[in-house]
Every structure is written in structure tokens, then in C-alpha cells.
Amino acid sequence: MKRKYIVPVLLSSALVASSFTASATLANTQNSHEKVEKTWNEKANVPVFVKEKIAEKRAASNASNALDYLANNENKTGLKNARKNLKQKNTEKDSLGMTHVSFSQSVNDVPVEGAEVVVHYSKNDELVSVTGSHFPEAVAKSIDTTPTVSMIKAVQSAKNSVDAPDELEYNPTSELVVYPFDGKNHLTYKVNVNFLGEKPGNWFVFIDAKSGEVIDQYNAIMHANKIHQSVGTGVLGGQRKIHTTKVKQPKSGTVFSLSDESHEGLKGIYTLDANDGEIMINNSASWKDEYLRPGVDAHYNSEQVYEYFNEQHDRNSLDDNGMAIISYVHFGENYNNAFWNGRQMTYGDGDGLFMVPLSAGLDVAAHEMTHGVISNSANLQYRFESGALNESFADIFGTLVDADDWEIGEDIMGPEAKEDGRVSLRSLSDPSKYKVKVDYVPYGNGEGNYPSHMDEFYDLPRSLDNGGVHINSSITNHAAYLIGEEIGKEKLGKIFYRALTIYLTPTSNFSEARKLIVQSAVDIYGEGSAEVVATANGFDSVGIYE
Structure with a gap:
């Protein structure tokens, strides 16, 4: 097709x-x-x-x-x-x-x-x-768009195909779409099945509306009453000023909850404990207990990311319409991961060896929340080059919000990871200093490092990393680094935000992204400007040409 x-x-x-x-x-x-x-x-x-x-x-x-x-x-x-x-x-x-x-x-x-x-x-x-x-x-070609399989049956087939648990946090959604795939046009139900559990899922499953068969599926989990001013201690010991809600409860007296409804037009910032599904509470306005620290960081970082997009890009929350910002902490057991599941951020506590609680990283929070911005703008499909762009934009804005360096995840690495030389998750300035998984090596140039140029691109199949979404993203990451070093992070953010929210569409690839990002620079700074030249040069330097 x-x-x-x-x-x-x-x-x-x-x-x-x-x-x-x-x-x-x-x-x-x-x-x-x-x-x-x-x-x-x-x-x-x-x-x-x-x-x-x-x-x-x-x-x-x-x-x-x-x-x-x-x-x-x-x-x-x-x-x-x-x-x-x-x-x-x-x-x-x-x-x-x-x-x-x-x-x-x-x-x-x-x-x-x-x-x-x-x-x-x-x-x-x-x-x-x-x-x-x-x-x-x-x-x-003529396409028969009358389904013979019911939507109810399609949803059940989708749930079965991804081993979804019986109890779901959200009801699956479904819509009838024409799905061009493997050379054919299929009339399908596009079913979104979202759940937490041991293996979280934000699955998109395409069920043939004529036969009921699964045509395609992929997991789009994207890893990585009176307002009161409280003070908390974060995972790494830093003091955080956070907005909480003071609540009088009939039996337990006054408590403070990680609920922030202080921002006009925003439905709120809420931080929950994944162990009981409830908003985290504390008996005082001082949040110092070790168990509370991941929640303190998640709550604080959510507000920092919200304020970045609001102040720098005039965006009101992830959907630009004031949607509530929801985070879960203490997810799983020794869980070395964080993800955006299409509705909320979820953070594991790490295993203490390779990673500490992941909510400690402002860039991690910015990465996950940017996935929410992407879902509500370009909605880049989470596979192959469009998926790599999805991950790349999340990384780039992670380093724009946490602007101290060009690394992602430097604050969440555990002692054994650091001892092994892994001081961050990914590097925009020097992607190749880290190795990819052994399974991925045969699909690259044989060196087994994260790529920083199209000559090092990994031809990964769909079954590995959704076709390289976390691996090949480092190429456009490096382009952004080179551009940012020339024009500064603020201008870089304006150019990339415009491209993401104005020009890119779900199936955009690297070459198209280059053109649209350069055009965004033209829109803002003018044809032939230093910003436009730097943007074009950044992509030339990583082998992404017109």
C-alpha cells in the first residue's frame, strides 16, 4: 500500500x-x-x-x-x-x-x-x-465499508489478543477505520485497550470488521479544597515547595493531599499511590517520610512541566484545554521504568541498583508529559520513524524543561549503573557513548552503539522496540543538540514546538520532519535567518536531507 x-x-x-x-x-x-x-x-x-x-x-x-x-x-x-x-x-x-x-x-x-x-x-x-x-x-479501489462483525465482538477479540486483565481501569474505545496495511486496505475496528498490571498496556489493535481477525497491533506505552503551600523532601534529598490540599476528615482529622487545583483553567495536578489507587495524603504539611518522597517529586515535577509549556508555549496542559495532570508512583516491584499510557504518568521505584525512583528526574517527567502533548497534537504513530520522532520530541523537551544539560535520566541512575559507566539513560550530545541491547546489534552497523547519524541507522523489525523508536530517536536527538548549541535552548523549543503542533502529522518520517522543522524556523525567524541556517545544518550533520 x-x-x-x-x-x-x-x-x-x-x-x-x-x-x-x-x-x-x-x-x-x-x-x-x-x-x-x-x-x-x-x-x-x-x-x-x-x-x-x-x-x-x-x-x-x-x-x-x-x-x-x-x-x-x-x-x-x-x-x-x-x-x-x-x-x-x-x-x-x-x-x-x-x-x-x-x-x-x-x-x-x-x-x-x-x-x-x-x-x-x-x-x-x-x-x-x-x-x-x-x-x-x-x-x-472500491472498499466495502459495511462491517459484518459487531463492535462488541471486536473489542473482546482485541482484549483477548493482548491478554488484558478482566478488570480494566478504563473501558476500551473503538472506532471503524480503513487501515492500509501490508499492501491491502482493511476495514477494521481500531480498538484501544488500556490497563496497568504487571505488564502495562496501551494497545491499539486493528480487528478486521469482516472476519474478526487481528490485522495488526502495537503497544503504545510511552516509556519514560483549600490550596496549601507545603514543603517536601524529594528522592535525592532536595527540598520541594509543592501545592497540596488541606482536607478535614471526620475521623482522622486534618490531612494534606497531593492535589493542586491552584492553576486557573487547569483541572488540577494529582499524584496517586499505585498501591491503593488513592491520592497520596500526609498528616502534616511537611512531607519528609521516605515513602512519600517519590510522590513529592512527581507532584513537584508535574507542576514544573506544566509551567514550562504554559509560559514558553502558551499551552494549557497536555491537551491545551486544561486536562488534569495525573501521576502514579510506587508502581510495580523494583520497576525500572516510567511511562505515559495515553492518560497519565506512571513511575516505578527502580530496583535501587540500576535505578532509583524514576519520579526523581525532572527530565523523565517532562519526557512522559511531552508524550501527552504529542498525543494531543501531531499524534505520531508509535512505530518506526514516526515512533522514533515521538520518542525524540519527548527527549528533546525533557532537556528543555530540565535545561542543565543534554542528558536524559541522569538523576535516576542507581549506584551499579553509574559504576558501570551508565550515568544517564540517553545522551543527546553524545548518543554513541551507550550500547544498545545485544538483540539490536545485527540490525545496525555492527558497532552496537546508539546512532547519531543516518549511516548508523538500525533497521529493526516491528517486533523489536516497535521498529527502533528508542534507538533511532537518538539521530534526531543529536540534530536537536547541534541546533540548540548554535541558537540556544529557548529558540530550539519554539521551533520544535511549532513543528510538533502545527505541521507534523501521524505518519511523518525523518525527512518530512526535517522540512517541517526548518519551515517552522522560517515562520518564526524569517527566510535566511541564522536560526534557519542552524536548523538546516543540524539535520545535514546527522544525514537527514531534503
Whole structure:
């Protein structure tokens, strides 16, 4: 099945895989290096920016005019019968005054999984670019979109296929989608099954709506009343000022809970104990007990990450709509991991040898919460290159929030890890100083190190690290480091945030990401600016070209 990237037509001039599985701690699209066994969207076209000037200025930057442009310019975009096959998703105006109209591809009103098209207008209502991807064969071939399998049966099949526990924290969700996979268009139920337990899952399972068979599945766990000012001690002994809630209870008297509802427009920041599923409480405003320390750090770090996105990017929580920020601590037993499961952050306590409680790391919290931002913006699919971009953006913003260095997880490493030379989970400045898991070595250049250049790319199959999401992310991580060293972390954050929330779509790959990140620099700092040059040079240096 060919997935065709919309040619972005620019019309204006202007946590962990290693010897001790650290890279899976912080919970592709496709690339030119894939092995034959990876047939999913393997023939994706790479978009090209075509710079020209539009002859006709649009009357308004709205969905109707955007659809008119797509319908009248099939030769430029490759989209056939846009009025029939595209459905409007939303229209947004950004801080630069540009307007972005997004559409999803559909067949008989059934959405095509991963296919999104965005039309971008300047602040002067001039159409300047079209980005995204679509599946031309989903239009060219007739697809029967009437299911014969019930949604109830599909959900049960999905639960069975991932060994979901009988009791689920959240009811599974399901929607009917056309799923291009392994050269065919399948009518499927896309079922999301989310659970904790010994092996947490945020599974997306595609059930054939005709036969009831499992077409594909992947785990998208992404590892890594009166407000009162309290003081707590973190895992590493640091003092934390945290917002808690003072509650009078009939039997136990006054207690303080890790509940923060002090931020206007935010539904709250809540930190829970995974052992009982309840918000953590303490009998005083001084949180010093050792058991409470992971909760203190999780609570404090959640607020720090919230404030970063709010102050630097004017974003109100992970969904930009004030969603509650929820963290669980004390998850599992000797659990060397942290993850975002699509709804909340969850932190293990570590085993005390290789890792300490993972909530101690501000960059770990920022990494996990950025996955929430990604889920509510570009929604990069968690496999192959798009999944590596997902992990990379989480790492990059981890180092922007915890801005002291370019390392991820330096505060959570245990004594044995440090003794073994593992002083962080990943390094953006020097990725190759760490080894990948032994199982991954045959798929790389033989040296067995994290890659920092496309020459060292790992052609991992879907069955290993979702096609290299934690491994190949270090290539774009290193590009971000090189860019940040030239222009500073604040500008780096503005450029990458814009690309993530304005331009990238679920199936974006490395080459497309380079173009859209450079375009974001152009939008903010102008064509030919030092920031644009540094951004392009950063990607050139790691072998990601136009």
C-alpha cells in the first residue's frame, strides 16, 4: 500500500534499550533503510517543498476555500476527488497569525488511519503550504465499508489478543477505520485497550470488521479544597515547595493531599499511590517520610512541566484545554521504568541498583508529559520513524524543561549503573557513548552503539522496540543538540514546538520532519535567518536531507 505524502507546496517567497534495558524506560513511519519484511507503508514518498507565489489570493482562510484549493490542484497534491474523500477536522489560528485547516481522508465517511492533510494560510490569508499524507489507493479501489462483525465482538477479540486483565481501569474505545496495511486496505475496528498490571498496556489493535481477525497491533506505552503551600523532601534529598490540599476528615482529622487545583483553567495536578489507587495524603504539611518522597517529586515535577509549556508555549496542559495532570508512583516491584499510557504518568521505584525512583528526574517527567502533548497534537504513530520522532520530541523537551544539560535520566541512575559507566539513560550530545541491547546489534552497523547519524541507522523489525523508536530517536536527538548549541535552548523549543503542533502529522518520517522543522524556523525567524541556517545544518550533520 502506498502512502503518499502531500507535496508541501510553499507558495510564499518568504526511557530504554541497553545492557540493562534502560532505553525502554521512557516510554516509523517508514524509512529508506527498511528491510523487505517491513511492508507497512514502505513505499512512502518523501514530500518536497516547492516554492512559488500563488496567483490568486484567497478570500478567507477557511475550510471551504482550503477544500477548493485541494480540489482544483490535484496535479500538485496528488489528492483525488478531495471534496468527496476529505472531511474537515478543525481550523486553528496560531500565535503568528497563521491559520491551519486540517482534514482527514475518508472512504464513505470512514476515516483512513494515519491520513491527514493540513492547508496552511499566512496571516494575510495567503495560502502558503499543504502538508501531511494520504493513501491514493484507498481512493482508487472500491472498499466495502459495511462491517459484518459487531463492535462488541471486536473489542473482546482485541482484549483477548493482548491478554488484558478482566478488570480494566478504563473501558476500551473503538472506532471503524480503513487501515492500509501490508499492501491491502482493511476495514477494521481500531480498538484501544488500556490497563496497568504487571505488564502495562496501551494497545491499539486493528480487528478486521469482516472476519474478526487481528490485522495488526502495537503497544503504545510511552516509556519514560483549600490550596496549601507545603514543603517536601524529594528522592535525592532536595527540598520541594509543592501545592497540596488541606482536607478535614471526620475521623482522622486534618490531612494534606497531593492535589493542586491552584492553576486557573487547569483541572488540577494529582499524584496517586499505585498501591491503593488513592491520592497520596500526609498528616502534616511537611512531607519528609521516605515513602512519600517519590510522590513529592512527581507532584513537584508535574507542576514544573506544566509551567514550562504554559509560559514558553502558551499551552494549557497536555491537551491545551486544561486536562488534569495525573501521576502514579510506587508502581510495580523494583520497576525500572516510567511511562505515559495515553492518560497519565506512571513511575516505578527502580530496583535501587540500576535505578532509583524514576519520579526523581525532572527530565523523565517532562519526557512522559511531552508524550501527552504529542498525543494531543501531531499524534505520531508509535512505530518506526514516526515512533522514533515521538520518542525524540519527548527527549528533546525533557532537556528543555530540565535545561542543565543534554542528558536524559541522569538523576535516576542507581549506584551499579553509574559504576558501570551508565550515568544517564540517553545522551543527546553524545548518543554513541551507550550500547544498545545485544538483540539490536545485527540490525545496525555492527558497532552496537546508539546512532547519531543516518549511516548508523538500525533497521529493526516491528517486533523489536516497535521498529527502533528508542534507538533511532537518538539521530534526531543529536540534530536537536547541534541546533540548540548554535541558537540556544529557548529558540530550539519554539521551533520544535511549532513543528510538533502545527505541521507534523501521524505518519511523518525523518525527512518530512526535517522540512517541517526548518519551515517552522522560517515562520518564526524569517527566510535566511541564522536560526534557519542552524536548523538546516543540524539535520545535514546527522544525514537527514531534503
